[in-house]
Amino acid sequence: METPHFPIYMDYSATNPCDPRVVDAMIPWLREHFGNPASRSHAWGWEAEAAVERARGQIADLIGADPREIVWTSGATESNNLALKGAANFYKTKGKHIITVKTEHKAVLDTCRELERQGFEVSYLDVQADGLVDLSVLEAAMRPDTILVSVMYVNNEIGVIQDISAIGSLCRSKGIILHVDAAQATGRIDIDMSKLPVDLMSLTSHKTYGPKGIGALFVRRKPRIRLEAQMHGGGHERGMRSGTLPTHQCVGMGEAFALAKAEMHEENKRIQALHERMLEGLKDIEEVFLNGHATKRVPHNLNMSFNFVEGESLIMGIKGLAVSSGSACTSASLEPSYVLRALGRSDELAHSSLRMTIGRWTTEEEIDYAIATIRENVAKLRELSPLWEMFKDGVDLSTIQWASH
Amino acid sequence: MAYSDKVVEHYENPRNVGSFEKGDETIGTGMVGAPACGDVMKLQIKVNPLTGVIEDARFKTYGCGSAIASSSLVTEWVKGKTLDEAASIKNSAIAEELALPPVKIHCSILAEDAIKAAVNDYKTRRAAAAN
Numbered sequence: 389m390e391t392p393h394f395p396i397y398m399d400y401s402a403t404n405p406c407d408p409r410v411v412d413a414m415i416p417w418l419r420e421h422f423g424n425p426a427s428r429s430h431a432w433g434w435e436a437e438a439a440v441e442r443a444r445g446q447i448a449d450l451i452g453a454d455p456r457e458i459v460w461t462s463g464a465t466e467s468n469n470l471a472l473k474g475a476a477n478f479y480k481t482k483g484k485h486i487i488t489v490k491t492e493h494k495a496v497l498d499t500c501r502e503l504e505r506q507g508f509e510v511s512y513l514d515v516q517a518d519g520l521v522d523l524s525v526l527e528a529a530m531r532p533d534t535i536l537v538s539v540m541y542v543n544n545e546i547g548v549i550q551d552i553s554a555i556g557s558l559c560r561s562k563g564i565i566l567h568v569d570a571a572q573a574t575g576r577i578d579i580d581m582s583k584l585p586v587d588l589m590s591l592t593s594h595k596t597y598g599p600k601g602i603g604a605l606f607v608r609r610k611p612r613i614r615l616e617a618q619m620h621g622g623g624h625e626r627g628m629r630s631g632t633l634p635t636h637q638c639v640g641m642g643e644a645f646a647l648a649k650a651e652m653h654e655e656n657k658r659i660q661a662l663h664e665r666m667l668e669g670l671k672d673i674e675e676v677f678l679n680g681h682a683t684k685r686v687p688h689n690l691n692m693s694f695n696f697v698e699g700e701s702l703i704m705g706i707k708g709l710a711v712s713s714g715s716a717c718t719s720a721s722l723e724p725s726y727v728l729r730a731l732g733r734s735d736e737l738a739h740s741s742l743r744m745t746i747g748r749w750t751t752e753e754e755i756d757y758a759i760a761t762i763r764e765n766v767a768k769l770r771e772l773s774p775l776w777e778m779f780k781d782g783v784d785l786s787t788i789q790w791a792s793h
Numbered sequence: 794m795a796y797s798d799k800v801v802e803h804y805e806n807p808r809n810v811g812s813f814e815k816g817d818e819t820i821g822t823g824m825v826g827a828p829a830c831g832d833v834m835k836l837q838i839k840v841n842p843l844t845g846v847i848e849d850a851r852f853k854t855y856g857c858g859s860a861i862a863s864s865s866l867v868t869e870w871v872k873g874k875t876l877d878e879a880a881s882i883k884n885s886a887i888a889e890e891l892a893l894p895p896v897k898i899h900c901s902i903l904a905e906d907a908i909k910a911a912v913n914d915y916k917t918r919r920a921a922a923a924n
Contacts, residue, residue: 698831700857704796704804724831735829772810772861774835774853775828790827791910 395710396754400595400688400747401544401572402712406640407597407748413643414599417636425633426624436635443642447591447604450645451570452580456609459625460633463603464571465495466618467590468538470605470629471567472499474615475536475588476508479565483533486510489521489540490730496538496569517732518681519548527558536565541573541589545727545743546680547689549577556585565613571595571603575648576656576686581606587613593637597748598644602637605629655748656687662746662755663687669759673766675779677737679728690744693728693737694762696776697769702742705765709758712743736775736785796858797892803862808869811851813837818922821915825906832856832900834864836907838871838879840915847871847879852907859897863887863904871908880912 397405417439425440427433441455448455461467476486488500490512500510511529516522521539530537537559539550552568559566567588573579575596581589589606593599607613607628621630667690670676675695694702699713724738733741744758770776778785796804812835813820819840826833833856839849850868854861866887871879887893887901 696855698856698860700831701804701861704858735831739828739831772807772853773855774824774833775855777812777835777853785828790829790833791825791906 395708396757397710398744398746398750398754398758399710399712400750401547401743401745403594403600404597404747405749406594406599407644407647409647410598410640410643414636414640417639421635423635425635425638426622439635440633440638443638446642446646446649450574450579450649451589451591451606452582453606454609457581457606459605459607459628460638461603461605461629462601463594464493464569464590464592465603467592467603467605468493468495468567468569469499470615470618471588471590472496472503472536472538473618474628475565475567475613476503477616478614479535480508483531483535484508485531485534486536486538487513487526487529487534488538489513489515491515491519491543491545491727492538492540493544493569493571496540500538515730518684519543519546519679519727519731520681520684521550521555523551523554523558526555530558530562530564534562534564536567538567538569540569540571541579542570542576542686543680543727544572545725546691546731547572547685547745548680549573549684549686552586553584560585572686574645575652576688578652581608587611588615593641593644596644596648599637599640602634602641604641659746659750660687662750662752663690665752666690666744666746666755666759669755670762673763677733679731679733679741688745688747690746691728691741692744693733693741694766695737695740696773696779697740697766699739699741701769702740702762702765705769706758706761708761709744711745713741799891800858800862800893803865803891804858807852807861807865809849809851809865810853812853813839813849813851818842818918821911821913821918823907823910823912823914825910826856826903828855832860832903834860834903834907836864836867836904836911838908838911838915840876842919845875847874847876856900856903857897859891859893860900860903862891863893863900864907866890867904867908876912876915880909882908 423432423436425436444455444458447458504510542549556566565587568586569590571592587608592603617628619630624630677693679691728738821838823836835853837851838847841848850871852864852868854864884901884905888898
């Protein structure tokens with residue numbers, strides 16, 4: 389069997405490699421120290437419990453929370469489900485209106501659809517062209533029967549950072565619960581729950597150099613937030629989420645978050661420099677567009693549209709590089725990225741985008757390679773493109789009647 | 794996704810890329826698809842007016858690797874065929890030749906449409922010129 393060609397990884401927003409130090413921390417809990425943390429009657433259980441509680445503290449530390457506010461889950465998707473379904477159902481006697489944003493992750497949007505099916509009403513807010521939520525739009529959407537707002541901290545496709553502090557203050561003033569999906573935020577921006585007016589926050593491990601399959605939900609104690617459990621069977625995690633805790637996974641996520649706390653600021657400086665290098669190398673290409681606010685963003689993300697070049701064909705050309713695209717062809721459905729469409733991007737520009745996300749092990753050489761191969765392939769594909777030809781001829785493409793099938 | 798060798802071949806070495814001279818009376822141009830769908834194919838055929846045989850072809854495509862391969866392939870297939878023979882090329886043959894997966898079959902359909910559109914364009918122009 390042929391070994392597949394493994395390209396340079398620039399898809400850190402999809403997942404991260406586990407930091408080797410994280411793996412080392414996890415292994416003993418798979419080998420000799422295999423006890424169930426809920427086994428109260430012997431040393432196997434006691435040591436596992438201690439490891440899980442230590443890890444819980446490490447999670448809390450990174451986000452300025454109390455360890456008792458951390459509930460283990462299988463990942464941010466489950467955390468989102470628990471937060472939204474859990475809070476909506478617990479507080480439904482107060483009201484049945486929920487507000488979220490069109491650019492949220494599917495884990496939030498699909499959960500909201502499910503809640504609609506169960507009788508809740510959901511408002512999906514538009515965003516500005518730079519991807520940010522307009523606070524006045526959010527306020528206007530709030531009603532007396534609104535019980536929950538869900539806004540992600542850092543967007544997975546375009547990397548923009550929402551003003552969670554302001555959004556939280558607004559929600560507090562109206563007595564509305566705020567849930568924040570922070571899957572892409574941990575280890576990239578400072579988060580201090582002792583200062584942020586946020587009630588529920590979803591966390592994941594594998595976007596912060598930890599293992600996949602483990603995450604957590606921050607559930608505020610003061611003021612106390614209650615949730616209806618979604619996983620039943622034993623009452624683990626104060627009844628909020630039953631299920632045997634995977635010690636090795638908890639330890640892994642804890643270690644990853646501890647490393648993030650120690651190394652984030654230094655690392656971000658390096659990433660910022662790489663980001664600027666990449667942007668510098670690409671921004672002077674004719675008809676290229678940056679998707680998402682230029683500065684209210686994490687430097688790890690660069691999402692650009694290359695007009696008149698289709699995304700999947702570009703990815704095929706830059707085969708030494710692993711990135712993703714907002715092109716329909718690369719998603720399972722034939723629709724372009726809903727996030728880019730929400731920014732007001734035309735279908736063409738949504739089809740023509742590349743999402744490049746860098747991380748801990750990205751080097752300058754890799755950035756330079758990326759710039760070179762993208763420039764070369766954009767030029768080559770424009771030679772092949774009838775749209776580029778028409779643009780160069782001065783044709784206004786918006787006036788064409790397309791004969792689509 | 795893993796592409797078939799043939800799709801990769803056509804993508805790396807596309808055949809007959811480009812456009813014919815504007816104003817050439819022996820050219821038929823078919824433009825199909827839409828940017829909104831992520832696929833636009835422009836196919837041009839150069840026809841011998843006496844024999845009705847396609848002597849040359851050019852293509853330009855905005856689309857994924859399978860779309861580029863499909864249109865590149867048809868520029869080879871139409872050469873040497875009469876207009877009616879070319880118009881009867883079936884998308885299933887294109888899909889089979891390139892081993893297109895189900896999710897990419899529409900690329901071959903678009904290529905079949907492009908041929909028909911180019912043939913129709915040529916015929917319409919000839920009819921108009923004759924009048």
